[in-house]
Amino acid sequence: MAQAKSALAADVAFATNVREESSSKSYQAYRLLQVGFVVAPILAGLDKFFHLLVDWDKYLPAVVNTAVGGYGHQLMMVVGVIEMVAGIGVALKPRIFAYVVALWLAAIIVNLLMIPGYFDVALRDVGLMIGALALGRLSHDFDN
Numbered sequence: 001m002a003q004a005k006s007a008l009a010a011d012v013a014f015a016t017n018v019r020e021e022s023s024s025k026s027y028q029a030y031r032l033l034q035v036g037f038v039v040a041p042i043l044a045g046l047d048k049f050f051h052l053l054v055d056w057d058k059y060l061p062a063v064v065n066t067a068v069g070g071y072g073h074q075l076m077m078v079v080g081v082i083e084m085v086a087g088i089g090v091a092l093k094p095r096i097f098a099y100v101v102a103l104w105l106a107a108i109i110v111n112l113l114m115i116p117g118y119f120d121v122a123l124r125d126v127g128l129m130i131g132a133l134a135l136g137r138l139s140h141d142f143d144n
């Protein structure tokens with residue numbers, strides 16, 4: 001009987017902790033960042049195939065296109081697949097994939113710095129990278 005009461009008390013304490021945790025501002029920030037870093041990479045990755053948002057090929061430096069033998073468009077489709085996988089990864093394992101996304105954004109920033117006229121986009125991606133790093137840090141508290 002004492003074990004049953006102890007188990008019930010532990011269940012009540014766990015439920016109370018979950019309720020308090022889910023109403024905390026830091027948990028809400030974690031979830032907002034997680035949703036953002038699931039949706040944005042998946043949509044950007046899909047759009048590499050459809051070009052509804054932008055012609056993504058213009059973000060590929062000529063030197064990279066030359067390095068891949070003129071198959072820059074195909075490279076951008078591979079990039080799209082990687083972005084979709086990263087977004088799905090953030091949905092399933094944000095503690096790991098938030099850092100993967102941050103590294104991916106760092107690579108995108110380097111890529112953009114190789115193209116004159118896209119420094120503003122590179123700066124935006126610095127902000128996104130900081131957000132991904134924040135998600136990674138918050139994931140240590142909320143992603144079990």
